[in-house]
Amino acid sequence: MPYQFKDLENSCHNEWRAYIEHSFVKQLGDATLAPEAFQHYLKQDYLFLIQFARAYALAAYKSPTLSDLRHAKEGLQAIVDVELDLHISYCKEWGISEQELANLPEARATLAYTRYVLDTGNRGDLLDLHVALSPCMVGYGEIANWLNGRPDTIRGDGNPYDAWIAMYESDEFQDAMQAEIRWLDERLADVSPSRFEQLTRIFSDATRLEIDFWEMGLKGSD
Numbered sequence: 068m069p070y071q072f073k074d075l076e077n078s079c080h081n082e083w084r085a086y087i088e089h090s091f092v093k094q095l096g097d098a099t100l101a102p103e104a105f106q107h108y109l110k111q112d113y114l115f116l117i118q119f120a121r122a123y124a125l126a127a128y129k130s131p132t133l134s135d136l137r138h139a140k141e142g143l144q145a146i147v148d149v150e151l152d153l154h155i156s157y158c159k160e161w162g163i164s165e166q167e168l169a170n171l172p173e174a175r176a177t178l179a180y181t182r183y184v185l186d187t188g189n190r191g192d193l194l195d196l197h198v199a200l201s202p203c204m205v206g207y208g209e210i211a212n213w214l215n216g217r218p219d220t221i222r223g224d225g226n227p228y229d230a231w232i233a234m235y236e237s238d239e240f241q242d243a244m245q246a247e248i249r250w251l252d253e254r255l256a257d258v259s260p261s262r263f264e265q266l267t268r269i270f271s272d273a274t275r276l277e278i279d280f281w282e283m284g285l286k287g288s289d
């Protein structure tokens with residue numbers, strides 16, 4: 068049976084569910100999240116997105132074919148033109164200026180996650196890098212869908228975090244997520260069991276680092 072992206076999720080089912088259904092996510096959905104926790108998360112996420120844009124640029128550099136290059140360009144564009152733009156205007160609404168964002172120090176959880184992905188991409192090939200990027204791209208789309216299916220989730224004006232959910236349920240983000248899954252499904256179909264084993268380690272590491280990112284937001288850790 069050829070491997071698929073779903074097999075990566077299944078290989079670390081507990082960590083994946085702990086990431087998708089984290090308390091930070093639940094509180095964001097039912098509007099009980101402390102505003103300070105959200106603001107801390109937003110600031111660090113700006114720094115995170117800048118490093119992730121670099122990782123997509125690295126994917127472009129590592130692309131052997133025009134189609135891989137286009138895929139990397141779409142990932143970079145989704146972060147720079149869609150997510151970061153929305154993020155900056157969203158931060159303004161939460162009282163965080165672009166100037167403040169530009170001068171922030173990175174929290175340890177941000178450093179650990181982003182440098183892990185960049186290092187994995189530098190050491191490995193394009194598939195290693197995309198597997199390391201996938202909990203970010205696929206996870207947030209899945210989180211928006213999971214929140215929408217949860218009875219406790221509040222949508223609309225009654226939830227100050229509604230715009231955050233809207234960003235990740237948007238067609239643009241969901242399309243980018245599906246494109247990433249398709250790209251991975253095509254590549255994973257050809258890998259051997261031992262190669263798949265190596266990739267599950269990368270996927271599990273990146274998923275655990277996503278969990279740490281939520282924890283950093285909840286605890287306000289630097």
Ligand SMILES: Cc1ncc(CN)c(N)n1
Nearest residue numbers: 112115202203204207280
């Ligand atoms: C930490 C984190 N992970 C994922 C995403 C979604 N691109 C994000 N904005 N921030």
